[in-house]
Amino acid sequence: MLDPMAGSGTTVLEAFLSGRYGVGFDIDPLALLLTKVKTAPLSASRIACIGKKIGVQARQAMEKRQDELWKQLASRWDTKTYEFVNYWFTKEAQLALLALMREIDQLSDEAVKAFFQLAFSAIIITKSGGVSLALDLAHTRPHRAKYVIAEDGHVIAGEELAGDAVKRKPVLTKKLRSPLEEFDKRVQQNLQGLPESNAKQMQLSWEAEADEPRKITPHVVRSDAKQLPLDNSTVDLIVTSPPYAANAIDYMRAHKFSLVWFGYSLGELTEKRKECIGGESVSHLLLAQLPTQTNKVIEEVRSDNDKKGKSLHRYYSEMKQVLQEMYRVLKPGKAAIVVVGNSVLGHHDTQIPSCLSEIGEEIGFCVPKIGVRNLDRNRRMMPAGAKLDLSSQIQQRMHQEYVIGFYKQ
Ligand SMILES: C[S@@+](CC[C@H](N)C(=O)[O-])C[C@H]1O[C@@H](n2cnc3c(N)ncnc32)[C@H](O)[C@@H]1O
Incomplete structure (x- = not known):
């Protein structure tokens, strides 16, 4: 079970607990640390x-x-x-x-x-x-x-x-x-x-031992999700949650406050930050050819704000690379489950779930369904605007999470 953008390690932990071989990649050293500690004996x-x-x-x-x-x-x-x-x-x-x-x-x-x-x-x-x-x-x-x-x-x-x-x-x-x-x-x-540390829990885990799946130490290493260090057709299941578009949550900005103490220099951290999917700068990147509907969404954003439109183009270009890699490493007949949030750029709905599905389908995936889950407003990581306007369709979509199933035939 693979998560190419492991974050706090939810997928790798679930793989570990269910006796699967979990593989987690991330470019943020703190995310890797968290994932490793969660599954360490x-x-x-x-x-x-x-x-x-x-x-x-x-x-x-x-x-x-x-x-x-x-x-x-x-x-x-x-x-x-x-x-x-x-x-x-x-x-x-x-x-x-x-x-x-x-x-x-x-x-x-x-x-x-x-x-x-x-x-x-x-x-x-x-x-x-x-x-x-x-x-x-x-x-x-x-x-x-x-x-x-x-x-x-x-x-x-x-x-x-x-x-x-x-x-x-x-x-x-x-x-x-x-x-x-x-x-x-x-x-x-x-x-x-x-x-x-909890005697009761320890006793329970002993009692449950006979039924519990065998635990397999996961593989957690630093890698870019756009270039996975895995062979073709080797993965049974991918479960991941990519970053939001256009630098909505800049993990590295906060993480550098502790990473400097681990010996990283600011220069190194700036380089790592550039590799983060969903960054704003487009100067060092090649923007990809994208399918019709996705291009339309980018153009709409660009017509109002060129910079924001370009960063959305960057996001979809990077996610295209990630989806291509997921397609390459998945075994035929297996699926990637991608959980995404939506975002608004300059009053435009970026239509993340439908654009990612369109990109995935162009690559060769089959997308049978996009699931929708309502989010508790207070638990959403990214602010969805200061005022809550329930009549606004865009705002409503900001309080939903989308579960896209990409199936490789
Ligand atoms: C939304 S978080 C993942 C949330 C995760 N599912 C969890 O349970 O915490 C996105 C993660 O993607 C990582 N990321 C961003 N760009 C990446 C890249 N190019 N390669 C690998 N990971 C990347 C970020 O460092 C961040 O940890």
């Missing part, structure tokens, strides 16, 4: 023990080896990346994050390391920007806090604003938590997700 007691040790040693380094940490901070990144780190993290937070990362880097068991890398990431990438100075790391461009206070109330940055800017403070103020404490808490929280 980790022992909660061992993780708890290692987690404690990481905390103790990181604290010791902060107390006794600060000079070493400062030196490492100054030499860890190229100038541009270090500027980014300095802009978004206080010096105090940098020291603590580096102390933690040094301990995590030393772990030799890859699955254990991935568990702690994920916990580390989660203390930065939260909706409110975690231990960074970002006020928001969800779906908007991040803003930096101007007035920063520690948990004990002392002012870390923006002292000059303390007296006069009462009005500005609520929007630009951040109470910064200690990375070491946040890390401890996050490890505890993530431990709850491991079966062994």
